Amino acid sequence: MTCNNTPSQPIYLGIDGGGSKCKARVSTPGTQGCGIAGPANPFQNLEQAKSSIIEATQLALESAGLSANQMGETIAGVGLAGVNVPRFMKLMQAWDHPFGEMHLTTDIHIACLAAHGGENGAVIVAGTGSVGYMSMDSTTRSYGGHGFPIGDIASGAWLGLEAIRDALLTLDSIGPSTALLPMLEQQLHVQGLGITDKMAGATSREYATLAPLVFEAAEQGDAVAEQIVRRGAAYLSAMAEKMLAEGATSFCMLGGLADKYQPWLSAAVINHAKPPQQEPDAGALLYARNCHLQTMG
Amino acid sequence: MTCNNTPSQPIYLGIDGGGSKCKARVSTPGTQGCGIAGPANPFQNLEQAKSSIIEATQLALESAGLSANQMGETIAGVGLAGVNVPRFMKLMQAWDHPFGEMHLTTDIHIACLAAHGGENGAVIVAGTGSVGYMSMDSTTRSYGGHGFPIGDIASGAWLGLEAIRDALLTLDSIGPSTALLPMLEQQLHVQGLGITDKMAGATSREYATLAPLVFEAAEQGDAVAEQIVRRGAAYLSAMAEKMLAEGATSFCMLGGLADKYQPWLSAAVINHAKPPQQEPDAGALLYARNCHLQTMG
Secondary structure (H helix, E strand, C coil), X not given: CCCCCCCCCCEEEEEEECCCCEEEEEECCCCEEEEEECCCCXXXXXXXXXXXXXXXXXXXXXXXXXXXXXXXXXXXXXXXXXXXXXXXXXXXXXXXXXCCEEEEEEHHHHHHHHHCCCCCEEEEEECCCXXXXXXXXXEEEEECCCCCCCCCCCCHHHHHHHHHHHHHHHXXXXXXXXXXXXXXXXXXXXXXXXXXXXXXXXXXXXXXXXXXXXXXXXXXXXXXXXXXXHHHHHHHHHHHHXXXXXCCCXXXXXXXXXXXXXXXXXXXXXXXXXXXXXXXXXXXXXXXHHXXXXXXX | CCCCCCCCCCEEEEEEECCCCEEEEEECCCCEEEEEECCCCCCCCHHHHHHHHHHHHHHHHHHCCCCHHHHHHEEEEEEECCCCCHHHHHHHHCCCCCCCEEEEEEHHHXXXXXXXXXXXXXXXXXXXXXXXXXXXXXXXXXXXXXXXXXXXCCCHHHXXXXXXXXXXXXXXXXXXCCCHHHHHHHHHCCCCCHHHHHHCCCCHHHHHCCHHHHHHHHHCCCHHHHHHHHHHHHHHHHHHHHHHHCCCCCEXXXXXXXXXXXXXXXXHHHCCECCCCCCHHHHHHHHHHHHHHHHHC
């Protein structure tokens, strides 16, 4: 038997870090805890990501009745947005982190682990952005993503942009009339071509705030909005079919627009959709445990 | 008879100012001249626009055998990009300019005047951006434009974005294969998903540099590229039909993509297209003369 420094009762730490907040979850055989801190997307702000991770961990340790001094005993599974970009993965891997062990992966990977309770499976995220992800034994693969506006088709940002484009076609009397125009004017507090000034240089998040209007108008039967939602749903269905063809037996829809898209997906796809089992931070805990046990041999 | 300060032989000055350069043309009953200086888009850089206008004017006066000191005697027609935005129109109107008179308008207005030799008519610009414009007696109206990515449908920037999107769908094996993928990889000097890093945060100009590839692939029969060009052409045809329905009897296609789009426009539209008569800086001269003669009563 080999001797190592791991405490006899390991403190597992799961981190789910994204562009708006960082969630930490702590689990030992006897106690649980969680903590939430600010943004942790190293692509957006590397130093802020590190300090948010530490702050959320401290809060989680305290909430579990442990001491923040025990951070060095933790086995951390860290799932982060932004580390799909190799440069930011390397920067985070080079971090002189305060944990006993740190196992780093993408936010989508821990979300997929959580959704399927640590088993193989696929997920499709439809929120501000969009992406598909599949975990099959030792291999993983992602579909789409790529960032807005070149990728993230069907995402909230994409829906918002399409809505603005179609509303402007209506204003120019080139496109058909649509309920989206008055709805956008109301939400943006502008009239007519005031939309263009308001949206000049808008971020993907700003576009995504308009996405609920597109579903609302489509549900009310607006033909233009329905066309947009149908195109988005067709893309997500194609992505799901691709993953099912490549061996996934089911998939989970995640993200703020998951429920809204469900009724618009193809029947062949819907039959393979199931609700996620756990939240991403629980997936980060699973990842910490899996990696640690592999390390132990 | 009223007495005024206008010299007996007026020096007309036409300015065509855009995001890449500023052209000036000087015309008197006895002499002509022209000059070119740097960018003059007040939306991009207000002070640079003013100094480019002055520099181009000095060069034009010298080239006409006149003195730069005679700037105060000129009657200037100034057509600028960016002043379609009311705030920048006001800022330019507030300029303590060095001319005898300054008559300010948009770049598209002088382009339309030039294209139709000062007569009523319509133009469609398809370059980095896109816009339609119609001048009917005392009224003018524009269609489209609105900036990339919310507007400027069918523009070079739009073509480039659509090409990148479709190439990424091919890379994900979600979309059909397309010759655009290897062509984009070659032009961008990257492989596969390297495209996403290369295009992150790209400007409309950077997207527009990819537009010729889309026409090239479409002309070679690539179905994906052909779909993109057909959608762009359908938008431009709809814009032309709208202007013809509203009273324009003909229209001119302007901008770097005008010739490339011609074969893809609808037959009903092509029958009303004719080549532009003059360059936009000549339209600025016409505008200077028209406004001056109106001022004189």
